[in-house]
Amino acid sequence: MDPAMDWKGHYQEGYWQSFVSLCKATILNFDSDKGFLERFKDWQTGNGDESVGTMRRSNMSLMIHDLGVYALISWLAGILLGLLKEQKKDDKYKNLSTLDKMERDFAKTFALSMASSVEDLGAFKDLISPITDWTPPSLKFATNVYKDTKxxxxxxxxxxxxxxxxxxLIRQTENVLFL
Incomplete structure (x- = not known):
């Protein structure tokens, strides 16, 4: 276990701040006489403060790693959901055992869990949802129930x-209960 560290006087920032400072220092720095690579090197070294440079490089490598894992999970979830959709079409006229139905439900729950773990992208979805979706959840539920009942x-x-x-709750086990 790492010992506790006194952060007073230490410079720190998160992914976003590191990314914004990278853009400001390299791309949006119109007043600088330096070339792009020199501006990048200055940003990367923290303009002489090695602790800032180390922190920025670490943040950017962690951000790239996290985005890569996010992309991989999204890709795998998409493949699984596509395969499950095909499997459901194939199973439509089969007489499956309860164990097979439970297996299908488990696979569906697993794939949906994977997909929902990355579909939000957290704050981005929360920030954009009032712009993209004006329907309140309660109205959406009532509309779906009305449409399905009809x-x-x-x-x-x-x-x-x-x-x-x-x-x-029923959606998670629909194969066992209703297939």
């Missing part, structure tokens, strides 16, 4: 499908 009453959709699409 499809059930017209015979286009099974009652079990209506239930599994509108109740989260």
């Amino acid at each position: 499809e059930w009453m017209s015979g286009d959709k099974d009652f079990s499908k209506v239930m599994s699409e509108n109740i989260g």
